[in-house]
Amino acid sequence: MLLEIKNLTKRFGGLTAVSKVDLSVRQGEVRGIIGPNGSGKSTLFNLISGVYRPDPGASIAFDGKDITNLEAHEIARRGVARTFQLLRIFSGMSVIENLLIGHHGHIRYGAASAVVGSRRAWAEERRVRQEMMELLSFIGLADYADMPAGEMSGGQQRLLALGRAMAARPKLLLLDEPAAGLSPINVDVLLDTVLALKNRFGLTVIIIEHILKVVMETCEAVSVLDHGEKIAEGSPAQIRDDRLVIEAYLGKEMKDEEVRAFLRSA
Numbered sequence: 001m002l003l004e005i006k007n008l009t010k011r012f013g014g015l016t017a018v019s020k021v022d023l024s025v026r027q028g029e030v031r032g033i034i035g036p037n038g039s040g041k042s043t044l045f046n047l048i049s050g051v052y053r054p055d056p057g058a059s060i061a062f063d064g065k066d067i068t069n070l071e072a073h074e075i076a077r078r079g080v081a082r083t084f085q086l087l088r089i090f091s092g093m094s095v096i097e098n099l100l101i102g103h104h105g106h107i108r109y110g111a112a113s114a115v116v117g118s119r120r121a122w123a124e125e126r127r128v129r130q131e132m133m134e135l136l137s138f139i140g141l142a143d144y145a146d147m148p149a150g151e152m153s154g155g156q157q158r159l160l161a162l163g164r165a166m167a168a169r170p171k172l173l174l175l176d177e178p179a180a181g182l183s184p185i186n187v188d189v190l191l192d193t194v195l196a197l198k199n200r201f202g203l204t205v206i207i208i209e210h211i212l213k214v215v216m217e218t219c220e221a222v223s224v225l226d227h228g229e230k231i232a233e234g235s236p237a238q239i240r241d242d243r244l245v246i247e248a249y250l251g252k253e254m255k256d257e258e259v260r261a262f263l264r265s266a
C-alpha cells in the first residue's frame with residue numbers, strides 16, 4: 001500500500017470531524033471519497049497532508065514510512081501534493097510563475113536571482129522552467145504561460161491548480177473537489193487531464209467529489225464518509241449497486257439529505 005491510515009481521529013472541541021477512519025490506498029490507484037457536507041472529507045486531507053495533527057492513537061504510513069506527526073512541508077517533500085477546495089492560485093502572477101511556486105515551494109526566482117544567481121543557478125532555473133512548460137503543455141495551458149492567472153476562466157484556473165500540485169512531482173495527489181463549479185464539459189476536460197497525468201507519471205490519486213458521476217467514472221474504489229466515520233467502501237459498481245442506490249441519483253449532484261438517505265439505506 002502506498003498510503004495506510006489506521007484509527008484516524010480528529011476532534012475540534014466537542015465535534016468529531018474524523019472518527020476512527022482506516023484507509024488503505026494502493027500505488028497507482030484512483031480512489032474516490034464521497035460523503036455529505038461536513039462529513040470530514042477535507043479534514044481527512046488536512047490530516048494526511050499535515051495541515052492538522054491527528055488525535056493520539058492514529059497512524060499514517062506513506063510509502064512504507066510513518067508520517068503521522070510530520071510537518072506539512074516534510075510530508076510534501078516526501079511526495080504528497082494536494083489541491084484545496086477553495087482555489088489558492090496567485091491571481092496576480094502569471095500561469096508559469098504559479099507552477100514555479102508549486103515546484104519550489106517558495107519564490108526563489110526573478111530579479112534577485114538574476115543579480116546574484118550563479119551561472120549554475122541560471123541553468124537550473126532554465127531547466128525547471130522548461131520542465132514546467134512541458135507540464136503546462138500537458139495540461140493544455142502552454143499558450144497561457146505568461147497570462148496573469150486571475151484572468152483565466154474558472155475551468156483554466158482549476159487546471160492550473162492541478163498543474164501546480166503536479167509541479168512538485170508528487171507520488172500521491174490529493175484533489176479536494178477539483179471539478180467544483182465547472183460546467184459538464186470542463187468537468188470532463190479536468191478528469192481526462194487527471195487520468196492522463198496519472199498514467200504519465202504513475203501517480204496515485206485520491207479525489208474528494210460531490211458529483212457522483214465523476215467518482216463513478218473515474219475511481220477504481222470509493223470510500224464513503226458520514227459524520228466523520230467511514231461507513232462504506234467498494235468499487236463504484238458495488239457502491240452504485242448497493243440495493244437502494246437509486247439510478248436516479250447517478251449522474252447528478254445530490255443534496256445532502258439525499259446522500260444521507262442513500263447512504264443510510266445502502
Ligand SMILES: Nc1ncnc2c1ncn2[C@@H]1O[C@H](COP(=O)(O)OP(=O)(O)OP(=O)(O)O)[C@@H](O)[C@H]1O
Nearest residue numbers: 012015017035036037038039040041042043044085
Ligand atoms: N479548523 C476547524 N475548526 C473547527 N471545526 C472544523 C475545522 N475544520 C473542519 N471543521 C468541522 O469538521 C467537520 C468536517 O468538516 P470538513 O471540512 O472536513 O467536511 P467536508 O466533508 O469536507 O465538507 P464539504 O463537503 O462541505 O466540503 C465540519 O463540521 C466542520 O465544521
Ligand SMILES: [Mg+2]
Nearest residue numbers: 041042043085
Ligand atoms: Mg470539504
